[in-house]
Amino acid sequence: MSLEKFFNAIDANQDIYVQRLKEIVAIKSISGEPECRADTIFMGEWFLAELERLGASTKRVEPGTQEIGGRTLPLPPVVLATYGTDPLKKTVLVYGHYDVQPALKEDGWTTDPFTLTEDKEGRLIGRGSTDDKGPVLGWLCAIEAHQQIGLELPVNVKFCFEGMEESGSEGLDAVIVQEAQAYFKDVDCVCISDNYWLGKTKPCLTYGLRGVSYFMVSVKGPAADLHSGVFGGTVHEPMTDLVQLFSKLVDSQGRILIPGIMDQVAPLTDEERKLYDGLEFDTADLRAALGTETEIHDNSIDSLMHRMRYPSLSIHGIEGAFYAPGSKTVIPSNPIGKFSIRSVPNMDPARVTELVKAFLDAEFEKLGTKNTLEVSCDHAGRPWFSSPNHWNFVAGARAVESVYQLKPDLTREGGSIPVTLTFQEALDKNVLLLPMGACDDGAHSINEKVDRRNFVEGIKMFGSYFHELAKVVME
Amino acid sequence: MSLEKFFNAIDANQDIYVQRLKEIVAIKSISGEPECRADTIFMGEWFLAELERLGASTKRVEPGTQEIGGRTLPLPPVVLATYGTDPLKKTVLVYGHYDVQPALKEDGWTTDPFTLTEDKEGRLIGRGSTDDKGPVLGWLCAIEAHQQIGLELPVNVKFCFEGMEESGSEGLDAVIVQEAQAYFKDVDCVCISDNYWLGKTKPCLTYGLRGVSYFMVSVKGPAADLHSGVFGGTVHEPMTDLVQLFSKLVDSQGRILIPGIMDQVAPLTDEERKLYDGLEFDTADLRAALGTETEIHDNSIDSLMHRMRYPSLSIHGIEGAFYAPGSKTVIPSNPIGKFSIRSVPNMDPARVTELVKAFLDAEFEKLGTKNTLEVSCDHAGRPWFSSPNHWNFVAGARAVESVYQLKPDLTREGGSIPVTLTFQEALDKNVLLLPMGACDDGAHSINEKVDRRNFVEGIKMFGSYFHELAKVVME
Numbered sequence: 001m002s003l004e005k006f007f008n009a010i011d012a013n014q015d016i017y018v019q020r021l022k023e024i025v026a027i028k029s030i031s032g033e034p035e036c037r038a039d040t041i042f043m044g045e046w047f048l049a050e051l052e053r054l055g056a057s058t059k060r061v062e063p064g065t066q067e068i069g070g071r072t073l074p075l076p077p078v079v080l081a082t083y084g085t086d087p088l089k090k091t092v093l094v095y096g097h098y099d100v101q102p103a104l105k106e107d108g109w110t111t112d113p114f115t116l117t118e119d120k121e122g123r124l125i126g127r128g129s130t131d132d133k134g135p136v137l138g139w140l141c142a143i144e145a146h147q148q149i150g151l152e153l154p155v156n157v158k159f160c161f162e163g164m165e166e167s168g169s170e171g172l173d174a175v176i177v178q179e180a181q182a183y184f185k186d187v188d189c190v191c192i193s194d195n196y197w198l199g200k201t202k203p204c205l206t207y208g209l210r211g212v213s214y215f216m217v218s219v220k221g222p223a224a225d226l227h228s229g230v231f232g233g234t235v236h237e238p239m240t241d242l243v244q245l246f247s248k249l250v251d252s253q254g255r256i257l258i259p260g261i262m263d264q265v266a267p268l269t270d271e272e273r274k275l276y277d278g279l280e281f282d283t284a285d286l287r288a289a290l291g292t293e294t295e296i297h298d299n300s301i302d303s304l305m306h307r308m309r310y311p312s313l314s315i316h317g318i319e320g321a322f323y324a325p326g327s328k329t330v331i332p333s334n335p336i337g338k339f340s341i342r343s344v345p346n347m348d349p350a351r352v353t354e355l356v357k358a359f360l361d362a363e364f365e366k367l368g369t370k371n372t373l374e375v376s377c378d379h380a381g382r383p384w385f386s387s388p389n390h391w392n393f394v395a396g397a398r399a400v401e402s403v404y405q406l407k408p409d410l411t412r413e414g415g416s417i418p419v420t421l422t423f424q425e426a427l428d429k430n431v432l433l434l435p436m437g438a439c440d441d442g443a444h445s446i447n448e449k450v451d452r453r454n455f456v457e458g459i460k461m462f463g464s465y466f467h468e469l470a471k472v473v474m475e
Numbered sequence: 476m477s478l479e480k481f482f483n484a485i486d487a488n489q490d491i492y493v494q495r496l497k498e499i500v501a502i503k504s505i506s507g508e509p510e511c512r513a514d515t516i517f518m519g520e521w522f523l524a525e526l527e528r529l530g531a532s533t534k535r536v537e538p539g540t541q542e543i544g545g546r547t548l549p550l551p552p553v554v555l556a557t558y559g560t561d562p563l564k565k566t567v568l569v570y571g572h573y574d575v576q577p578a579l580k581e582d583g584w585t586t587d588p589f590t591l592t593e594d595k596e597g598r599l600i601g602r603g604s605t606d607d608k609g610p611v612l613g614w615l616c617a618i619e620a621h622q623q624i625g626l627e628l629p630v631n632v633k634f635c636f637e638g639m640e641e642s643g644s645e646g647l648d649a650v651i652v653q654e655a656q657a658y659f660k661d662v663d664c665v666c667i668s669d670n671y672w673l674g675k676t677k678p679c680l681t682y683g684l685r686g687v688s689y690f691m692v693s694v695k696g697p698a699a700d701l702h703s704g705v706f707g708g709t710v711h712e713p714m715t716d717l718v719q720l721f722s723k724l725v726d727s728q729g730r731i732l733i734p735g736i737m738d739q740v741a742p743l744t745d746e747e748r749k750l751y752d753g754l755e756f757d758t759a760d761l762r763a764a765l766g767t768e769t770e771i772h773d774n775s776i777d778s779l780m781h782r783m784r785y786p787s788l789s790i791h792g793i794e795g796a797f798y799a800p801g802s803k804t805v806i807p808s809n810p811i812g813k814f815s816i817r818s819v820p821n822m823d824p825a826r827v828t829e830l831v832k833a834f835l836d837a838e839f840e841k842l843g844t845k846n847t848l849e850v851s852c853d854h855a856g857r858p859w860f861s862s863p864n865h866w867n868f869v870a871g872a873r874a875v876e877s878v879y880q881l882k883p884d885l886t887r888e889g890g891s892i893p894v895t896l897t898f899q900e901a902l903d904k905n906v907l908l909l910p911m912g913a914c915d916d917g918a919h920s921i922n923e924k925v926d927r928r929n930f931v932e933g934i935k936m937f938g939s940y941f942h943e944l945a946k947v948v949m950e
Contacts, residue, residue, distance in 0.1 A: 413704070
């Protein structure tokens with residue numbers, strides 16, 4: 001069977017792939033930090049060059065500019081590429097992102113976050129290793145291995161790599177809508193590898209994602225920060241107001257307290273309820289991922305449902321207050337609190353924003369403060385829901401089986417990849433999420449990693465998926 | 476009259492004094508930042524050298540070490556000096572501090588915080604300009620001017636300059652207690668210039684200060700920061716718990732909600748109430764200092780009382796949460812919230828800590844979270860209260876009149892200089908606070924400044940105080 005040779009080639013080349021991943025982890029493509037914009041753009045250019053080296057035709061799309069911190073910055077390029085144009089083959093669109101979350105050694109990383117480091121357990125540790133540079137690179141490695149062993153790729157592949165995913169995919173939707181009937185015209189299905197297995201050992205296919213609405217809550221008081229000795233007791237303190245507002249959002253059991261939010265959640269059907277019984281996940285897995293026993297729910301089904309099909313609200317932090325170690329007796333003049341709501345069917349972002357603003361305005365009014373409040377939705381992405389019975393999923397499941405000898409779990413994810421929905425709607429094609437990484441990879445947190453096994457077997461899985469796609473009957 | 480020549484010398488030398496202030500503002504003696512410890516020690520050494528240049532005998536006292544951020548650091552030296560030992564003269568002890576609050580250009584400073592910059596209005600802008608490098612330097616300039624015009628100093632002066640005031644004066648109390656009957660044995664009274672006028676034009680003498688108790692509230696949840704998409708809804712979030720706790724501390728009208736705190740406050744007497752009628756201060760002054768109309772109280776007397784004789788509670792910020800501009804979808808694993816309580820007679824720090832801990836523990840219990848709480852008092856200083864009828868205050872008032880042709884206000888201050896109380900108790904001598912700076916100097920905030928006028932006239936006032944002290948009758 002031809003794929004054995006392909007699999008062997010992947011195994012033989014794995015150190016080269018890891019070295020390549022190390023090279024790109026070192027590029028600080030943090031889309032949320034203005035000072036890293038040049039690096040982020042460079043990261044896009046790196047992928048353009050790599051795709052051309054592999055023989056793809058490429059198209060660099062400039063999605064415009066962004067206003068951030070009083071500056072106007074060019075958005076990183078959307079990298080489009082076409083590999084193969086055979087009208088007799090199916091065409092799959094592969095999406096990924098080359099930007100990453102912020103990371104500082106002092107946040108608690110055991111190694112430098114931008115130096116990919118392999119530990120004794122074979123964990124490849126570095127920012128972007130699993131989210132999403134490893135998977136994006138993996139697709140290209142799969143194609144390179146085909147070339148090396150002289151194996152023809154049985155499908156045409158379109159690539160779409162963006163550099164703003166961690167910052168609301170700004171500019172991307174317009175590009176997708178514009179190219180839907182142009183560059184993406186012949187696409188038959190879409191595949192994205194930007195999420196994670198439920199556990200550490202069993203792969204999954206994902207057919208749903210939560211959306212996210214990210215809010216900035218700015219309370220303005222005095223013109224500048226004040227000394228708490230001189231002014232404490234005489235001035236309405238913005239931090240006091242902000243903390244009062246934030247205490248009304250969610251309780252310690254994770255229940256969202258904003259009126260109207262929970263009313264929008266699609267009711268649980270018996271059929272849906274049954275889907276959860278087969279999933280390989282228990283509370284021990286959650287505890288292992290947490291590193292503590294601080295789970296809310298006393299059973300794994302509830303934990304999974306609250307990750308997959310119920311909304312959640314997280315408070316991320318406060319900009320403009322004292323954040324360093326040690327003590328500072330400051331009255332912050334304009335703290336900006338940040339929180340986000342993970343949304344699920346049938347929540348609508350516009351309605352969520354409306355409810356949040358109305359609620360916070362009303363609660364602020366009750367405080368009787370002379371400070372001023374400004375609530376804004378920084379970015380919002382709707383939840384996404386797909387059909388796990390589609391031939392695209394059948395091909396994905398077979399690819400998993402050919403590499404891992406396991407039937408994948410069918411899951412929904414708690415995270416948000418808003419572009420998933422955009423692709424589904426703009427192209428009217430099925431979207432499959434085919435994760436490479438495991439549940440404990442720590443995307444967005446310190447010591448983000450991808451296991452060498454997941455990276456290497458994932459490349460095989462991507463290659464196998466191309467072949468299964470070619471074989472499966474389009475219905 | 477001999478002081479006219481002295482005053483003229485100060486006027487003539489003022490540019491030299493400003494230049495010298497610029498030199499020491501540039502030394503980043505931030506006691507709260509471990510990486511600035513070497514600079515802080517150097518700042519102490521600068522004053523030792525300057526005192527020796529003026530002919531004082533000096534003593535460098537090492538107050539020990541400090542554990543901060545897992546490191547053991549030497550504390551900056553306590554600088555002791557003796558200028559004059561004539562047994563026929565009174566001896567005044569002058570205290571000041573050479574350390575400063577943290578400052579970053581990106582906090583919103585219009586100029587580099589460590590480059591003293593004079594604007595068109597004669598404001599000398601820079602960290603430490605008014606708190607407390609300007610006043611400390613001022614004392615030395617006053618002595619230098621005496622030497623230049625051949626005028627004998629009519630009192631002996633002992634100096635005590637520390638480098639940890641902004642970080643709880645760690646190590647200083649032991650030095651004062653130890654030297655009370657040794658180095659400070661002959662001291663007749665104490666003078667400290669480390670606070671501010673009530674307004675912008677009228678000087679004051681200060682006879683009371685609030686204390687401060689600074690609390691760290693650490694909520695520990697998962698072992699590391701988490702992705703809010705993957706874990707939101709399934710884990711007790713430490714930020715949620717922390718915000719709930721912080722919302723119970725104080726309301727938007729500045730009322731402290733911790734049971735038992737207000738019960739300790741000394742009742743207002745008619746006599747004390749009358750003291751407030753004469754003070755030159757109105758709500759317009761407060762608004763000018765705030766830069767907005769966000770005062771709590773509708774009259775200046777209440778504003779003054781809540782600054783001078785009632786406690787206050789300020790929330791300063793959160794360490795370990797997301798604080799940068801932009802968005803990050805993190806669940807912080809171990810946020811440490813920081814707040815402080817300004818205390819007044821008859822509050823006792825040990826009792827305050829006891830009440831705070833008991834209250835937060837009880838409120839945390841109610842949350843039903845599996846996270847863990849750790850509340851600690853980072854540092855505490857008691858409130859201080861002195862007699863404004865003492866001859867030390869009489870001398871101070873005459874010094875003000877000789878320079879400003881105004882009777883000073885008699886005030887209490889909202890800020891905390893815990894050492895004031897230590898001096899009063901360890902030496903059993905009267906302590907006078909004789910401020911140089913104005914109400915809008917912005918100590919601890921951005922664009923801290925001292926007006927050139929206050930700096931120059933303040934040096935004259937310090938010199939005049941020496942002469943009035945010599946003349947006043949000790950009762």
